[in-house]
Amino acid sequence: MSACNVLSQYGIPYTLTSQHTQRLDSAGFRRDLRDFAATCRVVGGLRNARIGAIGARPAAFKTVRFSEKILGASGISVEPIDLSEILGRIERLQDDDADVAAKIAEMQAYVSTEGIPASALTKMAKLGLVIDRWMKEVDVTVSAVQCWTAMEEYFGVVPCTVMSMMSNENTPSACEVDVMGTISMLALTLASETPSALSTFGGAGVVEIPQLQQLLKFICRKGFEHHVAGKFLHVAGAVHEATTRYLGWDVLWHGE
Template structure:
């Protein structure tokens, strides 16, 4: 997941210009080491590739406009005080609407003469002041001034890159909803109009269309044969009837082709209980395989859960899962059990995950119609949890996010399960209940809560409760 940053090098005429030259070179070197592509003025364009005059501003803005489709975010670096108006004007004239990171070089106490003193410490405040006046949102580094080569700044860069990926990915995202909301699941209601207003389009596909397309697929169709082999190779299918595997394969072919035709980044699928009663399998394995391929798939037409999965995936580059906040864990107030039937992606499981039947739903539709879950224990790992919802009455997209640990505490139960440790869990649970939020939550085995919260709040304008803040 390579990220491309537009780079603005600050400079000011009566400050040491050689600092802009060396600072630009140092920053470009660090960005290359951290895996970024860069769009920046060169020394052939302006003095040391910095932005000072209105002529520099116009050159920078024109370059950013020309490369707009490539740029995920902008890094402003201040090797000296910098010309704050020029920086703000360059951003305004470029027309870019991307995250902005403001960085300032630290002064060296051994180099405080007129020839070498930076004053970036002060200049950063002036740059931020002007960006605020221009209505341009921006991100700060974890310390006011930082050496680009420091480990802390490199972490800031990677966190900022995650924020950039979330913002780019969610703006103009296209998601698919397959089937109708199950009648019993009022909890997953959402507003398509609020999502559309935020740039997120929802494409729908009725289950009757899915089943109709499946009915026209012979078992010997090469696409079905290939998908059946893929299903059989995904996890152990011991004891699963061959007929069920073929049904799953056909479902997978139809969903794959619909997603490709509509350029969808993820799906939310009706399961309970139409899929089992009228088709004869659960869709969990196909959904697990999609999520594992970084095409997140959420249960019960939960579009908000899907968007949370997608945001976490954009931040970390790893598959996300959708789970239930499901059980207390003994008497520990900061631990709980996370559960789903499950369609969790294979990459999150400890060794031993296997295909099975959905034990809860089998009591209603029969075991023979409930094959296709992926069950096992999730690996112990740091993780981030996230929820996105639409508040129709207030016309807002709302969210919460936080971090914790998936533990290896003992647990004997069924489905796809994990024990989670979350500091101040009772406060979080009270917030969820007080706000009337859903029982589904997205999880991802990486700690990216800060990047998600900043993307949602500062750059997308969504309401965020950041539990760790």
């Protein structure tokens, strides 16, 4: 209690163990330590996070609008690039480029490409390669992509495979330039150290949520953004602790 008092005097945030006193070799302390490590990963990963915004949000998706200034107050920055610049860089790549061939092999190892035309695979490989290079160039590790309709109409492929591969490597990529969705995915990925999904169609799985109607009303009343990031793991406590106690965000932990 004295230590907590002094930390409070100096305005230093801190996390409590689940029990006031614990043996260092107890299962409870090990669990608390794992949760705190997850909290630290979320705080460290979100502070000064750099997000790549590739293209503009589709006109109808007003639900993904956000404020860069508000994010900046938490140290999060957004690095934008126009979709035309991405497509221009793709045009300069040769089909027989060794890096393009390597990216095709990477895609074929990741997902079945049976029945997919070679030209489409080459386009997707070039897209993935250009995005990879741009993200390294501007030092961003997560992204939000204008995945439709311009990509399909003017380039001829969908970027879903490329974005899925990035997310599977714990570098989340969200649809419709949903930067806030990317942040949600990143928080869950950091907490769990595993890939996190962004549900745009509501088909990730079936779950039982206590007091679901109450939660849905809260979401609707507060006007929350369109997409939902999810995990089939218990990391809500670590994410809530990181975002509220250390980042100072107003976050609801439903069912706490």
